[in-house]
Amino acid sequence: MSHQKLIQFLQSTNLVSLKTAEEIANVFTAKEINRNGFLLKEGRVCNEYFFLEKGFIRSFAYDTDGNDVTTNFYSGNQVVFESSSFFNRTLSKENFQATVDCSGWYITYEQLNNLFHSLYEFRDFGRSILVKLLASLKTRTLSMITETAEQRYEALLKTNPEIFRYAALKHIASYLGITDTSLSRIRKEYSKK
Amino acid sequence: MSHQKLIQFLQSTNLVSLKTAEEIANVFTAKEINRNGFLLKEGRVCNEYFFLEKGFIRSFAYDTDGNDVTTNFYSGNQVVFESSSFFNRTLSKENFQATVDCSGWYITYEQLNNLFHSLYEFRDFGRSILVKLLASLKTRTLSMITETAEQRYEALLKTNPEIFRYAALKHIASYLGITDTSLSRIRKEYSKK
DNA sequence: CCCGGCTCTTCGCAAATGACAAGAAATAAA
DNA sequence: TTTATTTCTTGTCATTTGCGAAGAGCCGGG
Numbered sequence: 001m002s003h004q005k006l007i008q009f010l011q012s013t014n015l016v017s018l019k020t021a022e023e024i025a026n027v028f029t030a031k032e033i034n035r036n037g038f039l040l041k042e043g044r045v046c047n048e049y050f051f052l053e054k055g056f057i058r059s060f061a062y063d064t065d066g067n068d069v070t071t072n073f074y075s076g077n078q079v080v081f082e083s084s085s086f087f088n089r090t091l092s093k094e095n096f097q098a099t100v101d102c103s104g105w106y107i108t109y110e111q112l113n114n115l116f117h118s119l120y121e122f123r124d125f126g127r128s129i130l131v132k133l134l135a136s137l138k139t140r141t142l143s144m145i146t147e148t149a150e151q152r153y154e155a156l157l158k159t160n161p162e163i164f165r166y167a168a169l170k171h172i173a174s175y176l177g178i179t180d181t182s183l184s185r186i187r188k189e190y191s192k193k
Numbered sequence: 194m195s196h197q198k199l200i201q202f203l204q205s206t207n208l209v210s211l212k213t214a215e216e217i218a219n220v221f222t223a224k225e226i227n228r229n230g231f232l233l234k235e236g237r238v239c240n241e242y243f244f245l246e247k248g249f250i251r252s253f254a255y256d257t258d259g260n261d262v263t264t265n266f267y268s269g270n271q272v273v274f275e276s277s278s279f280f281n282r283t284l285s286k287e288n289f290q291a292t293v294d295c296s297g298w299y300i301t302y303e304q305l306n307n308l309f310h311s312l313y314e315f316r317d318f319g320r321s322i323l324v325k326l327l328a329s330l331k332t333r334t335l336s337m338i339t340e341t342a343e344q345r346y347e348a349l350l351k352t353n354p355e356i357f358r359y360a361a362l363k364h365i366a367s368y369l370g371i372t373d374t375s376l377s378r379i380r381k382e383y384s385k386k
Numbered sequence: 387c388c389c390g391g392c393t394c395t396t397c398g399c400a401a402a403t404g405a406c407a408a409g410a411a412a413t414a415a416a
Numbered sequence: 417t418t419t420a421t422t423t424c425t426t427g428t429c430a431t432t433t434g435c436g437a438a439g440a441g442c443c444g445g446g
Contacts, residue, residue, distance in 0.1 A: 063338075065339075067339070069335065069338055083324050083328070084324055084331075087321070088321075116316075117313075120310075123309075123316060126320075127319075128280070130323045130324065131277055131281065131323065134276050134277065134330065135276070135277040137327065137331065137334060138264065138277075141264075141333060142264065144334065144337045144338075144370060146256035146257070146258075146260070146262055149432080149433080168392095168393070169393075177337060177338040178434090179434060179435085180395090181394095181434070181435080181436095182432085182433055183394095184395050185396085185432095188396090343402095361422095361423070361424090363423070372403075372404060372405085373424070373425090374405080374406095374424095375402085375403055376424095377424060377425050377426080378425085380424095381425080
């Protein structure tokens with residue numbers, strides 16, 4: 001168990017030097033999540049800023065009719081946490097569940113704030129994570145408006161093929177904003193081409 | 194022209210003391226935007242962290258077919274800027290246009306970074322802005338998936354009635370992810386109730 | 387190994403929405 | 417004011433998508 005991947009990830013933004021990345025990484029604690037295990041359950045306060053090194057996580061919420069709606073997918077080398085619950089210390093409306101066995105590293109809210117205090121570079125890193133999340137969500141929202149379900153399916157298949165290895169089709173369907181029935185039809189059409 | 198509203202806004206998050214809020218506000222420069230004027234045009238780097246004191250701004254992007262798609266609406270007492278372009282110094286894909294005469298205050302990227310450096314509290318404030326943007330976009334994306342167009346229209350009417358005072362219906366339609374034709378029909382149905 | 391449950395596909399039908407076009411209403415320009 | 421332009425509504429029709437149900441396929445627990 002080494003911090004290698006985490007250090008690489010911290011440096012990948014070009015906001016953190018190697019020395020600082022090592023310093024930051026040393027604060028993180030190893031964490032494993034078994035298949036179907038939860039990183040976070042709704043109704044609780046998110047207290048782990050989790051770097052997913054290996055595995056796959058799906059986040060989802062329940063709508064007013066009780067339907068399970070996928071809010072996001074996370075594969076390796078990403079930070080996984082619910083920003084609003086984490087930073088505002090409020091109850092999470094989302095669940096984060098491992099689709100396969102996962103391993104990674106986390107720091108708590110307190111540890112993160114200590115690092116923000118002491119290491120200028122880590123604040124910039126933290127901000128870049130938020131900005132990235134916001135940008136990708138903007139792109140997704142725009143695609144919900146401007147693209148057809150089939151176009152969204154095709155784009156997801158090309159840009160995030162790993163999702164199709166790890167996630168159930170019904171969960172991909174709700175992520176795309178359609179029913180599993182409709183996704184099935186789209187896949188049938190698409191496979192003809 | 195006073196910083197009063199800006200100071201109040203800075204304090205509203207409870208992350209910034211009055212003294213610090215005043216200190217921060219003093220760095221901001223007054224800015225007016227005439228009706229139909231632009232705060233930001235696509236293809237340029239967003240360099241203004243703009244506090245909108247009065248007025249109304251619509252942000253929009255063009256899809257691949259050249260259709261104008263509303264990405265957001267901003268009324269008074271909000272921070273208006275494109276986070277990805279601003280923080281990453283990349284070209285904006287969005288336009289920000291004043292729907293009516295606007296007035297407010299801005300700081301540049303450089304000024305914001307200086308404040309982040311010198312004032313711990315302002316960093317927390319800046320983060321809370323990003324977290325809020327992310328949370329509201331999450332809510333919107335989820336509503337695009339789980340709610341019907343009529344439900345989204347009804348919710349917007351209740352929670353953001355000012356949008357209907359300032360924005361054209363066709364712009365509200367693209368924000369809701371439907372055509373203006375469809376919005377017109379929904380309004381007709383809705384008015385019967 | 388077999389059973390039960392979950393997932394995915396398929397079908398028929400209903401409802402929602404989009405595309406296109408025409409006309410009315412509102413707004414801006416001359 | 418008059419004219420031109422834009423916005424909004426309405427109509428028809430085609431397409432997409434959802435809903436409910438049924439059946440096939442897959443997987444895990446006993």
